[in-house]
Amino acid sequence: MKILELDIQNIRGLPNVSVPLGGRNLLVWGPNGSGKSGVVDAVDFLLSGRITRLTGPGTGGISLAQHGSHVDAEPEEAVVRARIDLPGIEGPIDISRSIGSPDHLDCPEEARALLSEVEALARRGQHILTRRDILRYITADPSSRADQIQKLLDLSDVENLRRGLVTVVNSLRTGLRAAQGDVGTQEERLAAALDLDAYREAEALRLVNEHRVALGAPLITELKSQDIKAGVSSPSPDESPQSFNPDLAKKDVSRIEEALSESRAAQVKQVHKDFLDSLSVIRSDPDLLHELKRLQLIEKGLDLLDGSGRCPLCDTQLDAEALKNHLEGKRDKGRQAKVYEEKLGKKAEDLRDFATNVLASIDQVATLADGLGDQRARDLLEEWHVKLSSLQDAMDDPIGVYSNDDFPLELAGRLWAPESIEDRLVDVGQAIERAPPASARQTSWDVLTRALERLSDLEGGHDGVATVTRASQRAQVLIDCFQRSRDAVLENLYSAIRDRFVEFYKILHDHEPDFSASLQPEGAGLDFRVDFMGRGAYSPQALHSEGHQDSMGLCLFLALAERLSAGLLGLIVLDDVVMSVDSEHRRQVCRLLTESFPDKQFVITTHDQTWAMQLKAAGVVQLGDMIHFVNWTLQTGPIVGQIRDLWERIKEALDDTDVNDAAARLRRGCEQYFEMVCDSLHARVRYNSEHRWDLEDWLRASLSRYSELLKNAKSTAQSWGETETVESLNELSSVKAQIFERCQIERWAVNPSVHYNNWANLTPDEFTPVVQAFHDLCTLFECSACGQLIQVTEAHGVEVAVKCPCGQVTWNLERSTTTS
């Protein structure tokens, strides 16, 4: 994407600025506070819907809605419009965005999908490099650098997937613990069915075989649900005339009564009190829980300390002793929390067991009560069953789930049984007593029936554990494999970026042909080291100058941007990024931009006039694509000087009979123009200690120097006997003389009718010839073919020629040493 025209209305300090870029590079230059950064902000906002400078550290309280628009404008009046070329879309298209609706880019529908990709790239910051960014790339600690580069690389998708897979691993681990807990509960239920105090497989098998023998079946050697009743003969109906087994029912009622007994009540109350004490300690200190969660990490971190003071997790450089003390403090607190957690876990397990031991019996007696027609007993028992089941669930995660409101302290002794349950149990017990006893064979049959049901559940539980265990192993392999793949891809990517970075850096510093660098992940950080004069690899800020660091930042950014924008976002904004780079290396920056990025469109801002002139001289920007911001005011913004449309704007002003505006534009434009002429021709400008020069100074020096160079060129041509060249230069002298005459150059300083300070007093008819004269004067200093300024070239400090960039204008200044 390239910008052809840019129109900025009420963005930051720019009330109204229009720039015809034509897809070419643009230079915005001017002093600090002249509004240059407003152009950067406007481009940033147009492409991304935000102004990066208003975000990030130190921008608290600053918002796009309140501070993005000009201080005197409403958000809806703050608009950036552009005409752009977009790869894949035929012909230029118009796009715009308003601070009033920052999330909406107004554009043709057929371009929306492509522009969404451009927006995504821009939101990652791929289009703008500022000095602040350079610091993030170069002088930042490894973790900040990794953040910055990974943001640019957009690793968010990769990171989201990693997090998702970590969640899979953790969920399955939690699921495995729950499944193992279920197996414990199922074992307890099976033990209860066989009248065992705790589950022991061999003992359970022995009891099952006793009942099988009673029913005439052979012994079995393994406890399998499919074998429990295999070969047993069922009792005849007259061996148990009722629908329940009184012996087993009595045991169930007895087990419930025992759970409600005073001796059990004292145990439960004590366990519950200890549980609450531990829970209270953990919950009352949020830090304790926090450190508990990080204990393993902190202990690992302490193991990894190497005495350098570098944080093993984030690579931040800290004081070694302070870091060690800090981590040890956290570890001690975490260990303290661990003790409380283990105590809590033990008590939670005990409470869970109290519930488990009685739950199966409650279930059985509720069914029995239903069969006996005692609805009240059934309802109370079912209510209790629900309460104890929720207690079991709460004990799986007591810190997160348990609530005192659900399990009041005063009811702990009753194991949170409903009131009057005892009376209902008495009624049920009496009904059981009235029932005729079951035969021994019937009892064995009923025990095996219960055992079969519960063993079947237990086998299902074991299958569940096996399934989750395998899934958990697969999840671990999956994330290991993912992370290995990610590391391989990133390593490959970083290698490519490093190679390109080195290539760019060597262009800027061609006296360092053996320069090398490394860019590689190190833990959570990204280690970046560069060669220093062949003496080894160091952090960029260790030995290199600020200027070298700035050029490294530029090279690294360009290496990243080149790789990632993939041709879609052909625009790069460089916001005052060579402040610390010296003049010689800036020339090389120009070379890098023109030779390595011929297809990119650069928008470059600077307050440095020398750099502006270098960019022009090197052909990075053309004369007409330099805009000069000066004299910014709140109401008008900057006065914008741009040579390309200078004459058109002046004509517009004269057409509107606004001589004042036309005169101001001519004066500012010519000041800017002849300042550049002085630079190109190496003209001598009269020095003043205030370092302020006006048109008179620039013009006098430019004309004088032009005459001098023309004279030297003629003399040189004569020395070589080049008569055609001499004739051509004579003709040019003649044209020059006419133009000088027309501008009344000889008398301009004393003639009030053409003195630029008085231009504003002229009528349009009087002023038009002055404008034409200056327009023609400017053409003297430009090549008619390439439109660029002619400039003096030197070799070894000696002026050798006056040339334009395309070579059509060439005045030789090296005289022949032979005498004709």
Added chain:
Amino acid sequence: MESIDPTPAEHQEETQPSEDKDLLDQVLLLMFNDLPTTDLFSPEQIEKLRQLADAGSLHRPERVIEILQAE
């Protein structure tokens, strides 16, 4: 029964990350090339994981768990 492609041969030929591919695509390409080397996964599971990745849903834990728990 969904159709299964048990031979990831074409993927084996593409293990070198291409500059044109998104980073995530490159990572997934390598990962799916490695997974069949362990006997923990059935070809059906790998294919389902691949389909989930193609649909951009591999980051959804519940979908992944469902596949990993299937026998």
